[in-house]
Amino acid sequence: MTKLDELKHRKLVAVIRGARPDQIIPIARALKEGGIRTLEITVETPKVCHLIERVKEEFGDDIIAGAGTVLDPETARAAIMAGAEFIFSPTVNVETIKMAKRYGVISIPGALTPTEILTAYEHGADIIKVFPANTLGVSYFKNLKGPLPHIPLMPTGGVNLENIASFFKAGAIAAGLGGSLINPTKLISNEDYTMLTETAKKFSAIVLKS
DSSP: OOHHHHHHHHOEEEEEOSOOGGGHHHHHHHHHHTTOOEEEEETTSTTHHHHHHHHHHHHGGGSEEEEESOOSHHHHHHHHHTTOSEEEOSSOOHHHHHHHHHTTOEEEOEEOSHHHHHHHHHTTOSSEEETTHHHHHHHHHHHHHTTOTTSOEEEBSSOOTTTHHHHHHTTOSOEEEOTTTOOGGGOOSHHHHHHHHHHHHHHHHHHHHO
16 A cells, blocks of 8 residues: 555544654654654754654654655655655645655645645645645535645645534545644643543544444
8 A cells, every 4th residue: 555545544634843852753643643643844943844754754664755845846846755644835835746746755835725626636746635625624624625636635724623524425545633633832731641642532433434
């Protein structure tokens, strides 16, 4: 099974934004225990490349780790050299897509309109992140799948325990989970990490039913 196949099979991608470097491994461990094993570490995180290396050293193939909020090919290459297995972007930057594909890693750019989605796909993107998904909602996502059924889409931005099942029913290949799953500023005690694991389990349970 390729990493892309694994990502599609696991379906849930945890978006880790605003975390301190010392939180990344505990967050990854808590999420893994909750059944979420694909992690996006956003590139504004201090020492992000080192942290991607740390996650891969600690968890190996148990975790698929990648870089998020990648705006340009230079940042993409730095993350890939550190071991990033996918590159997430909030926008369609063709050169960033090309850089990911040049090194054989998964490219997931963000798009909202049908034109943006098709443009990203035509330039080699593996999955298109419909972002921000909550702006136009599940009905818009479902409408996109009508004329573009062959393009793998994943909603990100505003996906939560209440609407995630609806996105999967509408044809989502995977889903990105941000603030509804992880709030690093509230992860202080061991109990907080235990609660993170429990929340991850709730999302994982919904996926099993989808």
